[in-house]
Amino acid sequence: MANNVSHTTEYRTLGKVLLFLMFCTFLTITVTGIHLGPLSVTVALIIACAKAYTVMTYFMHLKYESLLLKLLVGFVFVLFVLIILITFIDYAFR
Amino acid sequence: MSEKHNHVEEHRDDEASKLGMWLFIFTELLLFGGLFIVYSIFRHEYYQAFRESSLELSVTIGAINTIALLFSSMTVAMALTAMQKNDKKTALIMISITLLMALVFLVNKYFEWGHKIEHGLYPGSALMPLLDRGHLLYFSLYFFMTGLHAFHIIVGMVLLFVCLFKVKNGSIHKEKYALLENGALYWHLVDLIWIFLFPLMYLIS
Numbered sequence: 001m002a003n004n005v006s007h008t009t010e011y012r013t014l015g016k017v018l019l020f021l022m023f024c025t026f027l028t029i030t031v032t033g034i035h036l037g038p039l040s041v042t043v044a045l046i047i048a049c050a051k052a053y054t055v056m057t058y059f060m061h062l063k064y065e066s067l068l069l070k071l072l073v074g075f076v077f078v079l080f081v082l083i084i085l086i087t088f089i090d091y092a093f094r
Numbered sequence: 095m096s097e098k099h100n101h102v103e104e105h106r107d108d109e110a111s112k113l114g115m116w117l118f119i120f121t122e123l124l125l126f127g128g129l130f131i132v133y134s135i136f137r138h139e140y141y142q143a144f145r146e147s148s149l150e151l152s153v154t155i156g157a158i159n160t161i162a163l164l165f166s167s168m169t170v171a172m173a174l175t176a177m178q179k180n181d182k183k184t185a186l187i188m189i190s191i192t193l194l195m196a197l198v199f200l201v202n203k204y205f206e207w208g209h210k211i212e213h214g215l216y217p218g219s220a221l222m223p224l225l226d227r228g229h230l231l232y233f234s235l236y237f238f239m240t241g242l243h244a245f246h247i248i249v250g251m252v253l254l255f256v257c258l259f260k261v262k263n264g265s266i267h268k269e270k271y272a273l274l275e276n277g278a279l280y281w282h283l284v285d286l287i288w289i290f291l292f293p294l295m296y297l298i299s
Binding site: 006008009010011014015017018021022025028029032040041044045047048051052055056058059060066068069072073076079080083084087088091 | 108109112113116117120123124127128131135153157160161164165167168171172174175178179271275278279282285286289290292293294297298
């Protein structure tokens with residue numbers, strides 16, 4: 001039965017990904033510790049996005065998934081950005 | 095009829111069940127996404143109060159929990175790798191470590207919340223309505239968002255316990271590991287949400 005088509009990620013790759021994520025966490029704490037004012041939120045969110053992207057790509061195997069699934073994830077991301085934009089536009093011009 | 099045609103094909107579609115899991119994950123992302131939007135708007139409106147309130151949280155506890163979740167995310171991914179390699183023993187160890195890390199997270203959360211509750215700071219307490227609006231909103235959102243996240247941790251633990259049991263009795267094996275794969279996906283989702291919760295709640299002072 002050729003039912004399993006999932007990609008196998010090697011232990012070593014997973015370990016490297018963890019190291020990268022730990023480094024990002026350390027970076028977030030350090031960067032938000034020094035006072036950058038409003039910039040610190042932006043930096044924290046950019047690092048968080050990088051971490052989320054890494055988790056989805058490697059831990060959740062998205063890199064090796066079908067085009068359909070990748071497109072679906074992209075679609076949800078665009079949908080969320082649109083919701084944020086519409087909410088903020090509504091809020092700003094109220 | 096020959097022997098070969100006698101056996102019944104098991105009816106299952108791992109690819110579709112994975113797609114189903116992802117669709118569920120999308121609804122979860124939008125659920126928390128909505129809460130993040132609420133948080134951003136109130137933070138914008140009550141900037142000073144949110145800053146002051148976030149100073150009340152311990153960055154150390156938050157950081158330990160972040161590390162515990164990231165580590166557990168790796169071990170559950172390793173459990174899947176082990177299962178694909180037909181290494182049952184490693185898979186069992188990895189799932190157990192994941193569950194242990196989840197427990198570490200919850201114990202930490204217990205002390206963190208316990209500390210707040212000791213000071214009379216919890217939803218519905220006598221102190222909460224006396225706070226000004228900004229502080230009230232911050233702590234309400236803090237308890238609701240981290241509480242909903244902790245609830246997801248508990249659900250994830252139950253799911254991984256089922257996986258642990260099924261790997262042990264052999265109903266999850268090298269040819270059939272969709273449940274473990276989907277359980278792992280759910281666990282990564284829990285990690286994903288925390289990746290945003292941690293900087294927004296603990297670090298933006």
